[in-house]
Amino acid sequence: MPNQPARDLPERMARLIVHERAPYNAEPPLDRLRVSWRTAAVDFYVRSHGDLPAIDARTYRLEVGGALGRKLSLSLAEIQAMPQTTVTATLQCAGNRRADLRAVAPVSGDPWDAGAIGTADWTGPRLVEVLTAAGFDMASAREGLHVAFACHDTVDGEDYRYGASIPLAKALAPETLLAHTMNGAALLPEHGFPLRAVVPGYAGVRSPKWLASITVQDRPSDNPIQANDYKFLPPQVDPEGVGPDDGITIETMPLNSAICEPARGAALAAGRTTVRGYAVCGDRAVARVDVSGDGGRHWVQARLEEAAPFAWTFWSAEIDLPPGEHELAARAWDAAGQTQPAAPDDTWNRKGYLGTAWHRVRVTVA
Amino acid sequence: MPNQPARDLPERMARLIVHERAPYNAEPPLDRLRVSWRTAAVDFYVRSHGDLPAIDARTYRLEVGGALGRKLSLSLAEIQAMPQTTVTATLQCAGNRRADLRAVAPVSGDPWDAGAIGTADWTGPRLVEVLTAAGFDMASAREGLHVAFACHDTVDGEDYRYGASIPLAKALAPETLLAHTMNGAALLPEHGFPLRAVVPGYAGVRSPKWLASITVQDRPSDNPIQANDYKFLPPQVDPEGVGPDDGITIETMPLNSAICEPARGAALAAGRTTVRGYAVCGDRAVARVDVSGDGGRHWVQARLEEAAPFAWTFWSAEIDLPPGEHELAARAWDAAGQTQPAAPDDTWNRKGYLGTAWHRVRVTVA
Numbered sequence: 067m068p069n070q071p072a073r074d075l076p077e078r079m080a081r082l083i084v085h086e087r088a089p090y091n092a093e094p095p096l097d098r099l100r101v102s103w104r105t106a107a108v109d110f111y112v113r114s115h116g117d118l119p120a121i122d123a124r125t126y127r128l129e130v131g132g133a134l135g136r137k138l139s140l141s142l143a144e145i146q147a148m149p150q151t152t153v154t155a156t157l158q159c160a161g162n163r164r165a166d167l168r169a170v171a172p173v174s175g176d177p178w179d180a181g182a183i184g185t186a187d188w189t190g191p192r193l194v195e196v197l198t199a200a201g202f203d204m205a206s207a208r209e210g211l212h213v214a215f216a217c218h219d220t221v222d223g224e225d226y227r228y229g230a231s232i233p234l235a236k237a238l239a240p241e242t243l244l245a246h247t248m249n250g251a252a253l254l255p256e257h258g259f260p261l262r263a264v265v266p267g268y269a270g271v272r273s274p275k276w277l278a279s280i281t282v283q284d285r286p287s288d289n290p291i292q293a294n295d296y297k298f299l300p301p302q303v304d305p306e307g308v309g310p311d312d313g314i315t316i317e318t319m320p321l322n323s324a325i326c327e328p329a330r331g332a333a334l335a336a337g338r339t340t341v342r343g344y345a346v347c348g349d350r351a352v353a354r355v356d357v358s359g360d361g362g363r364h365w366v367q368a369r370l371e372e373a374a375p376f377a378w379t380f381w382s383a384e385i386d387l388p389p390g391e392h393e394l395a396a397r398a399w400d401a402a403g404q405t406q407p408a409a410p411d412d413t414w415n416r417k418g419y420l421g422t423a424w425h426r427v428r429v430t431v432a
Numbered sequence: 433m434p435n436q437p438a439r440d441l442p443e444r445m446a447r448l449i450v451h452e453r454a455p456y457n458a459e460p461p462l463d464r465l466r467v468s469w470r471t472a473a474v475d476f477y478v479r480s481h482g483d484l485p486a487i488d489a490r491t492y493r494l495e496v497g498g499a500l501g502r503k504l505s506l507s508l509a510e511i512q513a514m515p516q517t518t519v520t521a522t523l524q525c526a527g528n529r530r531a532d533l534r535a536v537a538p539v540s541g542d543p544w545d546a547g548a549i550g551t552a553d554w555t556g557p558r559l560v561e562v563l564t565a566a567g568f569d570m571a572s573a574r575e576g577l578h579v580a581f582a583c584h585d586t587v588d589g590e591d592y593r594y595g596a597s598i599p600l601a602k603a604l605a606p607e608t609l610l611a612h613t614m615n616g617a618a619l620l621p622e623h624g625f626p627l628r629a630v631v632p633g634y635a636g637v638r639s640p641k642w643l644a645s646i647t648v649q650d651r652p653s654d655n656p657i658q659a660n661d662y663k664f665l666p667p668q669v670d671p672e673g674v675g676p677d678d679g680i681t682i683e684t685m686p687l688n689s690a691i692c693e694p695a696r697g698a699a700l701a702a703g704r705t706t707v708r709g710y711a712v713c714g715d716r717a718v719a720r721v722d723v724s725g726d727g728g729r730h731w732v733q734a735r736l737e738e739a740a741p742f743a744w745t746f747w748s749a750e751i752d753l754p755p756g757e758h759e760l761a762a763r764a765w766d767a768a769g770q771t772q773p774a775a776p777d778d779t780w781n782r783k784g785y786l787g788t789a790w791h792r793v794r795v796t797v798a
């Protein structure tokens with residue numbers, strides 16, 4: 067895995083696996099994800115598209131407006147004085163597990179392992195409260211409306227700032243927040259200080275950081291992040307040949323799972339080994355996880371451990387491994403009985419999104 | 433496909449593909465599903481577990497009760513005098529496409545082709561209205577409550593009547609109805625006359641016919657249909673060895689699609705052929721359908737035609753077929769970017785539920 071020189075980065079940012087220094091893109095080693103069900107902010111992956119803005123909380127303003135509201139400008143103190151909600155939610159990059167897709171054929175983008183994911187308590191006002199304060203009338207809610215976010219970070223090498231949008235129904239859902247607090251502490255700069263959206267169940271791209279403004283409008287954001295990027299295309303489609311209306315806009319994240327322990331390439335003692343990992347599905351419960359010690363020929367059912375709506379499920383399983391080389395594998399099943407594809411080939415795509423095949427980890431047992 | 437002697441059946445019931453005469457289990461040929469987006473009642477699959485009760489609408493009563501309500505007994509006229517809602521919903525048997533799983537290895541149950549599915553307008557009061565009329569207080573809604581249905585049909589060869597249950601949250605959802613009317617006409621006897629539940633997005637097993645009573649309770653129905661049957665188990669699990677708490681209770685149906693035209697084994701003229709079918713996902717939109725004329729090596733994107741929430745999506749595609757034997761294939765993608773498994777092997781299960789692999793149809797082109 068490419069690991070760029072991390073000098074000049076703060077120590078906490080340098081100790082992650084750094085895919086890119088600027089824009090800063092980094093993920094934790096997988097065993098760090100299993101340290102606790104809520105991921106520490108310093109272990110939480112960072113996906114950024116440009117600079118990490120340095121924003122003064124004392125002068126910060128969030129602008130809220132659009133066709134259906136009056137204009138509203140809120141200070142951070144005013145946002146913190148609104149009714150506050152805490153939601154435990156997993157955020158996950160659309161490119162999580164891209165490395166597994168890259169093993170099939172070349173893809174664009176950073177080669178994320180399975181660590182571009184994390185779970186935290188997010189605290190702030192519900193987005194619906196902020197929209198209502200800006201004059202949005204629930205009676206005017208209708209299909210076809212979108213809530214667009216514009217941000218302070220300038221996309222690297224481009225002359226525009228980051229922006230994205232979500233359908234109004236998701237914006238009004240009780241789990242969707244504007245968060246100033248992560249696990250009880252102010253957001254770190256790399257996680258969006260002083261304010262970010264948290265859209266549980268959706269890909270991280272729809273939970274913008276360093277929020278500048280929110281607009282209710284009758285179309286998705288026309289920001290290139292929304293209009294061109296982060297569209298899922300099947301294997302046979304070349305992204306160069308498609309228009310902005312092609313592809314599936316990546317919102318709800320599909321079923322996925324990963325083995326966090328043992329690590330890839332681990333040297334283990336023969337006998338009983340505990341396998342630990344996570345499983346997650348954007349909008350459905352994880353119903354079952356199976357673990358294999360022989361690449362998928364035999365399976366044992368994992369114990370499901372801590373879970374919550376919109377958050378990952380931790381799981382563990384005991385397997386017996388004789389001496390030799392072995393391929394561990396994990397696959398989850400969701401509440402609708404859907405499972406992950408066995409191999410990445412059928413969902414491989416040139417942009418490397420939504421890598422969800424059985425997670426496979428080779429180990430050596432002596 | 434086994435097609436039992438259908439003598440003694442009414443003509444409309446005999447002209448379906450009859451898997452079992454008693455209990456009556458039958459599906460339409462797939463081309464009938466494409467005659468119209470709403471399936472005619474006489475073309476709609478029938479899954480029954482026992483007799484088809486003959487109920488006198490004039491004396492019919494629905495009993496409603498349970499821990500949280502007062503007792504209520506409703507005549508059909510009283511049910512029809514409540515506020516009425518029409519929902520367009522697809523119902524699908526959990527065993528739809530079992531024939532494709534049986535081609536991998538033996539399975540139990542009728543070998544349904546892809547016709548154990550249909551879409552109709554269903555009319556009647558919302559279940560929440562009926563529960564509220566029986567004294568159910570929304571403020572008492574909490575996780576862990578279930579709405580159990582008991583029915584008039586005696587399960588064939590057993591000494592109990594049919595019953596099943598759904599979680600309270602789904603019972604309170606605006607799409608969940610008690611229907612007395614299908615496509616504008618009273619239910620046919622085989623579809624549950626005079627009253628059935630319609631639980632859109634869920635497997636048909638949770639939309640019981642010939643409803644006798646409804647009970648709000650703190651556990652799922654203990655009827656064997658709910659407690660033992662209709663649990664999904666992964667391929668490696670022998671249903672004989674599991675307890676009632678094992679397996680995934682089949683509720684929301686997974687992503688699926690089928691080619692309705694041309695028919696399996698069709699003899700076609702070389703050149704352009706129109707392929708037509710359906711795609712459906714219990715709780716997500718169908719985002720894309722791809723069609724292949726060469727068993728999945730190349731794909732074209734299908735046009736998505738009529739669709740609605742909780743209903744199937746019709747689709748069609750034009751493909752060019754040279755002379756020879758060809759395997760057509762269809763696969764759908766849902767709004768979360770999940771797709772169907774390429775082969776049935778990885779989701780094969782001994783009970784033959786949730787057959788969702790790419791639908792494949794072999795044709796001869798001259």
